[in-house]
Amino acid sequence: MGEKVLMKGNEAIAEAAIAAGCRHFFGYPITPQTEVAAYMSKRMPKIDGVYLQAESEVASINMVLGAGAAGVRVMTSTSSPGVSLMAEGISYIAGSDVPCLIVNVQRGGPGLGGIQPSQADYFQATKSTAHGDFHMLVFAPSTVQETVDMISTAFDLGDKYRMPAMVLSDGMLGQMMEPVVLPDARDPDNDSKEWAACGHGNKREHNVVNSLYIDPRELETLVRKRYERYAEIEENEQRAEEYLTDDADIIVVAYGSSSRVSRSAIDMARKQGIKVGMVRPITLWPFPKKALLKHADHAKAFLSVEMSMGQMVEDIKLAVECKVPVEFYGRTGGVIPTPNEVLEQIIRINGGDQ
Numbered sequence: 001m002g003e004k005v006l007m008k009g010n011e012a013i014a015e016a017a018i019a020a021g022c023r024h025f026f027g028y029p030i031t032p033q034t035e036v037a038a039y040m041s042k043r044m045p046k047i048d049g050v051y052l053q054a055e056s057e058v059a060s061i062n063m064v065l066g067a068g069a070a071g072v073r074v075m076t077s078t079s080s081p082g083v084s085l086m087a088e089g090i091s092y093i094a095g096s097d098v099p100c101l102i103v104n105v106q107r108g109g110p111g112l113g114g115i116q117p118s119q120a121d122y123f124q125a126t127k128s129t130a131h132g133d134f135h136m137l138v139f140a141p142s143t144v145q146e147t148v149d150m151i152s153t154a155f156d157l158g159d160k161y162r163m164p165a166m167v168l169s170d171g172m173l174g175q176m177m178e179p180v181v182l183p184d185a186r187d188p189d190n191d192s193k194e195w196a197a198c199g200h201g202n203k204r205e206h207n208v209v210n211s212l213y214i215d216p217r218e219l220e221t222l223v224r225k226r227y228e229r230y231a232e233i234e235e236n237e238q239r240a241e242e243y244l245t246d247d248a249d250i251i252v253v254a255y256g257s258s259s260r261v262s263r264s265a266i267d268m269a270r271k272q273g274i275k276v277g278m279v280r281p282i283t284l285w286p287f288p289k290k291a292l293l294k295h296a297d298h299a300k301a302f303l304s305v306e307m308s309m310g311q312m313v314e315d316i317k318l319a320v321e322c323k324v325p326v327e328f329y330g331r332t333g334g335v336i337p338t339p340n341e342v343l344e345q346i347i348r349i350n351g352g353d354q
Contacts, residue, residue, distance in 0.1 A: 002182045009144045010035035010174040012182075013103055013167070014043065016151035017075050021186040022101070023049035024074040026063035028056055028082065031115045032171035033105035036077040049188075057082040061089030061102075068098040069209035071196025073155055073188075077103035079171075080121050081112065083129070090164055091130035095211030097195070097226070099158035101151070102136075102166045105174040108334035116334025117171035117257055122311035125168050126285045133223050135230050137165040137237070138284040140255040144178040150282075152183060157237065161229055162195070168284060170307070172257040172336065233286055240288035241280040244270065248277030250349055251295050253316050254305040255281045258330075258337065262305045265342035274350050281312075289319040296320040301349050305342055306330040 007015070014036050017025070025040040037053065044051035050067075054060035060076050067074040078086065083104050093100055106121045108114040125138045139154050141147040150167055158165035197207045213219035243263060245251060254262040259280045269276045279295070281288050292302070301324055304313045310328040317326045329345040331337045 002184070004179045004181050006177055007144065007180050008035060008175065008177050009147055009169065010105065011039045012144050012148050012180050013077065013151060013169070013174075014039040015182055016148040017101065017155075018043060018047065018049070019183050019185045020073070020152040020155045021188050022073045022075050022155065023047065023188045024067045024072050025049070025051050025076065026054055026060040026067070026074070027076045027078065028054055028060050030057075030079045030082050032107055032117075032174050033077050033079040033082075033103070035174070036103060036105070057085035058089065061086035061093075064100050064102075065089055065093050065096065065098060068093065068100040069096065069196065070198045071193040073159075075101035075103065077105065079105050079107045080109050080118070083121065083124060087130035090136070091132050091134065092211050093164050094130075094134035094136065095132060096209050097162040098164070098209060099155075099162055100164050101154050101158060102164060104166060104168050106168065106170040108332070114334045115171065117173075117307060117336060118332065118334055119170060119256060119258060119307040120309070120311065120332060121168065122284065122306070122308060125166055126287070126315075134226065135163070135285055137161070137163060137233070138168055139165070140168050140281060140284050141173065142256055142259045142280065144173065144176065145180045147173060148180050148182060159193075161233060168256065170257050171334075237283060238286045238288040238290055239282035240291035241282060242291065243278040243280065245277035245279060245295055248275050248295070249298075249300050250274070250276040250346060251292070251299045251302045252276060252278040252305055252342070252346070253281070253292065253302055253312065254278060255284065255312070258305045258307055261337050261339055262342050264339035265346060268339060268343050269346045269350075272347075274346060276346050276350075287315045287319065292316060292319040293321065296323040299324055302326045303345060303349060304328045304330075305337060305345075307336060308332055
């Protein structure tokens with residue numbers, strides 16, 4: 001591990017990807033993500049990597065498909081409207097069983113919305129990225145250091161399960177500066193995967209990377225096999241952090257930037273004698289159902305805190321099997337909730353003024 005350095009979140013993403021062996025980046029500038037691409041444009045040529053600013057997000061995601069299909073470690077980054085433009089290509093990538101990394105530094109929406117932080121892409125990332133039966137791995141960091149660590153994890157698990165992975169950041173995490181320790185650099189990931197379409201020298205059968213199947217029965221078989229893999233992921237890859245949950249009557253559920261705000265509110269509530277804790281999802285897909293369900297027998301309520309209109313609430317209700325009420329507090333449009341606002345909700349759920 002290297003020395004601790006002060007880095008902006010977006011630039012740390014790029015440096016972490018390089019350290020993880022990524023030498024192929026395709027993207028298009030959009031606020032508040034642009035520093036990822038700008039940083040890559042300077043670094044990649046110096047390390048024999050490939051940086052290409054495509055003519056659009058549509059083009060960039062298809063370049064990602066091509067590079068991933070050739071077996072190299074590849075990534076793109078964008079912000080919310082950009083993911084919408086990439087949707088078709090992401091579905092092709094999932095349908096071709098090609099690993100890649102997609103970073104979404106979320107901004108407010110819908111439409112052009114604004115450039116301030118948001119978490120309103122939760123549904124898009126976890127449920128409706130694009131057409132067809134498929135999932136992505138979705139990781140939700142809460143600090144710049146965790147973002148750095150997750151880049152490597154996302155690449156590794158994407159390769160392991162042959163599927164796209166997304167790191168779901170936001171404009172707050174992307175623009176803030178925090179001290180980070182960058183991981184030791186790996187060798188570039190240029191080793192051919194056994195399934196990749198990367199030339200074979202007549203030493204093996206041709207590999208074909210494809211998502212088109214005319215026979216519906218063949219396609220159904222492939223999709224069912226893919227869902228067997230998803231079931232394995234849901235069993236083994238759920239990740240969450242718990243904070244003061246052992247004796248908690250109220251469980252706050254928050255991820256990313258909202259969890260930072262919520263942690264401060266929980267500390268204030270504890271000083272007032274309120275038994276409140278937090279489960280912070282680290283993976284949004286697979287959603288950490290196990291971490292939530294084990295508290296449903298002793299907690300009297302759950303509170304979802306989000307920078308959206310409550311897109312995670314349904315997953316929390318499903319996770320706790322509707323055993324206890326699930327409340328919601330959120331701000332949207334690029335507004336960040338304050339610790340005092342969250343504290344007010346905790347006090348309300350606890351039964352009134354303290």
